[in-house]
Each structure stands twice: as C-alpha cells, then as structure tokens.
Amino acid sequence: MSHKSSSLKQLALQKFKKNFWGVFSFCFIILVGIISVFAYAFAPDNSQYANQMHLAIHSKKPGFKVQMLTIPTQLESTQSGFDKLFFGNTNADTEIPITKYNIQGNTLTYKEYASDGLEGVEKSMSLNAFSNKTIQNVIKEKNFLFGTDKYGRDLLSRVLVGARISFFIGFVAVFISLIVGIFMGSIAGYFGGKMDAFIMWIINVTWSIPTLLLVIAITLALGKGFWQVFIAVGLTMWVEVARVVRGQIISAKEMQYVTAAKALGFNNFRIITKHILPNIMAPVIVISAANFAAAILIESGLSFLGIGAQPPMASWGAMIKDHYNYIILGKPYLAIIPGLCIMSLVMAFMLIGNALRDALDVKG
Structure with missing residues (x-):
C-alpha cells in the first residue's frame, strides 16, 4: 500500500514537473516568499515599514536620482541585528x-532640494554631527528605481515590504480555512443526519x-489591525473547503477500506484522520491554491477601502488607494506598479492551482 502511495506521489510529481507554467509559478512564489521574509535586507530603505519620507522629492518618476545627505541619529539603538533584519x-x-553643498572649515x-523650479533653502551645520564620518559617507547619490510616492518614500522599498502582507495573508487565511473547513466538513460528511443538516445550514448562511x-x-x-485582517479573511474562506471535504467524505466512507477499519474496531477520529482524509486531500490542495489567490485579492480590497493594513504599514492595496488619482495626473506608475505585483502573485497561485489539479488527476 505504501509502495503504491509512493508511486502515485512520484507520478504526480513527474506530471507537475512537465507543466512549464506550474513550475515557473512555483519558482516565482518561492522568490516572492524569500523577498517577503527578508524584505528589509533587499529594500534600499530599511527603516521600519520603509517609511523614510522626503516631501521635497514626492511623486518622482522611476530612475530618479538625487544627492542625499544622511545625518546620523543621536539616539542609542537597542535593536538587535535580528530585529532589524x-x-x-x-x-x-x-x-x-x-x-x-560646500565645506568651509568645520x-x-x-x-535643500526643491522641485517645480523653486529655490531650496540653504542651511549650515557642524561636521561634528557626523561622528568622524567622511563626507563621501554622508553625502551619496541615491537612485530611486521605482520612483517615489506622494510622500517622497522609496516606492521600490514599499513594494518589497508590502509583499510581506500580501504573501503571508495567504498562508494564515488558508491555514485557518483548512482547520475550520476540514473539521466542519468531516463531521458533516461522516456522521450525516441532523449534524450534517445543521452544519450545512451554517455553511449556506455564511455563503x-x-x-x-x-x-x-x-x-x-x-478591530482594525494586521492580525485582525488575517483572521477575518480566514474565517470567510472555510465554507468552500468544508463543502469539498464533506462531499469527498460522503463518497469515501462507503469504500471498503473504511468498512474494514470499522470492523477492526478503530474509533471514528482515527478513521477520519488516518484513513479518509489522506485519500481525499488532492482536491483540498487544489482549492487551497485558489484560496491563496482569493485571500490576496480580499486583503488588497480591504486595504483599498481603508480597513486593512493601517498606515504607515506598507500594503499593495493601500498603495493603490493612495495613488489611484495619479492615474489621470500623468503618473500612473504609482498605482500600476503595486497593481501589477498583485496581479502577478494572484496569477502565479492560479497557475500553480491548475498545475496541481492536472498533476493530482488520477484519471489523467
């Protein structure tokens, strides 16, 4: 039995490897996952939430360059390297x-930089504020590859840090939906009767x-917040999982291996978890990939409406909300870039879902 199961897994893996878009989407998702975890290591602006504002250079086009004077903070940092990362x-x-700039003595x-043809303010300060750093270390040309947003923040850094919310909400939401959906669907499908009718009533009302x-x-x-959005999205996605699990268990509980398990005296919990669920997980895996994409879109919609991730936290949906007016003001990239990020990640999960469906199709 284990040899057969292993062979089926190998066959599914071979079919998945032959699907170009499935493998490409898998690699893309892994890349986004790495960027999400180590966003601050890749982001040019490694301040918390990439929230370093420069109002003088707001809404600049991609590739904008400017000299940047860096004044070291005088406060002692108690942050560990792990926390900063x-x-x-x-x-x-x-x-x-x-x-x-000009240096005379000490x-x-x-x-200061001023846009729209205005003259910047001229200021002076002592070189002692730079803690023995050379002028080459405190004044450098900074390149904003994706330009700046309406607050003068580095758009590339905001996109990289914002990937963390869109990526991890998929994991949390799908995890919650799997726990609730598999539990409810298993009880309804296995026991049937009044229990099935009651759970189906809850599912239909929720749906x-x-x-x-x-x-x-x-x-x-x-309440508004980071984790509240994750939980809220997860609690709305379990019904699809529950309906799929219920239908699969209704057909699977009539199989001979389930009858044999009952004859051997195994309890219901063991029959469901050890015998039935491992044999019906293929469609659940496919629907989980689709739920990943749905969770990303729902979170983006919530952030666009202002009840998702709250400022100054970076979120792709919130970035579109802040800049959608700029589409008709000649700077559409401020909304298009995060929109393309959402589209590409959702498309990757949909493609990998299709690839998994084909790979796990026994009849195919």
Whole structure:
C-alpha cells in the first residue's frame, strides 16, 4: 500500500514537473516568499515599514536620482541585528535631499532640494554631527528605481515590504480555512443526519453573505489591525473547503477500506484522520491554491477601502488607494506598479492551482 502511495506521489510529481507554467509559478512564489521574509535586507530603505519620507522629492518618476545627505541619529539603538533584519530599523538616520553643498572649515553648507523650479533653502551645520564620518559617507547619490510616492518614500522599498502582507495573508487565511473547513466538513460528511443538516445550514448562511461584506463585519468586530485582517479573511474562506471535504467524505466512507477499519474496531477520529482524509486531500490542495489567490485579492480590497493594513504599514492595496488619482495626473506608475505585483502573485497561485489539479488527476 505504501509502495503504491509512493508511486502515485512520484507520478504526480513527474506530471507537475512537465507543466512549464506550474513550475515557473512555483519558482516565482518561492522568490516572492524569500523577498517577503527578508524584505528589509533587499529594500534600499530599511527603516521600519520603509517609511523614510522626503516631501521635497514626492511623486518622482522611476530612475530618479538625487544627492542625499544622511545625518546620523543621536539616539542609542537597542535593536538587535535580528530585529532589524525582520522588522526594519526603528531608529533610522535622517535623510535630506540636496542639490549642492560646500565645506568651509568645520562647517557644512548645503542647499535643500526643491522641485517645480523653486529655490531650496540653504542651511549650515557642524561636521561634528557626523561622528568622524567622511563626507563621501554622508553625502551619496541615491537612485530611486521605482520612483517615489506622494510622500517622497522609496516606492521600490514599499513594494518589497508590502509583499510581506500580501504573501503571508495567504498562508494564515488558508491555514485557518483548512482547520475550520476540514473539521466542519468531516463531521458533516461522516456522521450525516441532523449534524450534517445543521452544519450545512451554517455553511449556506455564511455563503449567502457577500465575502467582502462578511470580512468587513468581522474586521470591525475584531478591530482594525494586521492580525485582525488575517483572521477575518480566514474565517470567510472555510465554507468552500468544508463543502469539498464533506462531499469527498460522503463518497469515501462507503469504500471498503473504511468498512474494514470499522470492523477492526478503530474509533471514528482515527478513521477520519488516518484513513479518509489522506485519500481525499488532492482536491483540498487544489482549492487551497485558489484560496491563496482569493485571500490576496480580499486583503488588497480591504486595504483599498481603508480597513486593512493601517498606515504607515506598507500594503499593495493601500498603495493603490493612495495613488489611484495619479492615474489621470500623468503618473500612473504609482498605482500600476503595486497593481501589477498583485496581479502577478494572484496569477502565479492560479497557475500553480491548475498545475496541481492536472498533476493530482488520477484519471489523467
């Protein structure tokens, strides 16, 4: 039996490897996952939430370059290297965009950057503030590959840090939906009768409520926040899993191996978890991939409506909300870039779902 199971797994893996778009999507998802975990290591702006603002250079086009004066913070940092790597630098240095500078003795004179043909303010400061750093270390040309948003923040850094929310909400939401859905679907399908009717009534009531409306209601009940959105999305996606599991168990419990397990005196919990569920997980895996994509879209919609991830937290949906007006103001990239990120990640999960469906299809 184990040899047959192993052979089926190998056959499914071979079929999956032959699917170009499935393998490509898998690699893309792994890449986004690595970027999400180590976002602050890749982001040019490693401040917490990539929230270093430069209002003088707001809404600049991709590839914009400017000289940046970095003034070291005078506060002592108690952050560990681990904390900085995964949660950003909470005590970042101050950055000032400048157009030119001059050094006379121990005094640095610089002119702040001003756009739209305006003249920047000229200021002076002592070189002692730079803690024996050379001028080459404190004044560098900074390149904004994706440009800057309406607050002058590095758009590339915001996109990289924002990937964390869109990526991890899929994992949390699917995890919650699998736990609740498999539990409810297993009870309804295996025991049937009044238990099945009651659970199906809950499923139908939950399904009749529009998903976004239900998420909004749960979010308002739990409060606005990072984890509240994750839980809210997960609690609205379990019904699909429950219906699939219920239908599969109804057909599987009539199989001979289930009858044999009952004859051997195994309890219901063992029969469901050890015998039935391992044999019906193929469609559950496929629907989980689709739920990943749905969770990303729902979170983006919530952030667009202002009840998802809250500022200054970076989120692709919130970035579109902040800049959708710029589409008609000649700077559409501010909304298009995060929109393309959402589209590409959702497409990857849909493609890998299709590839898994084909690979796990026994009849194929």
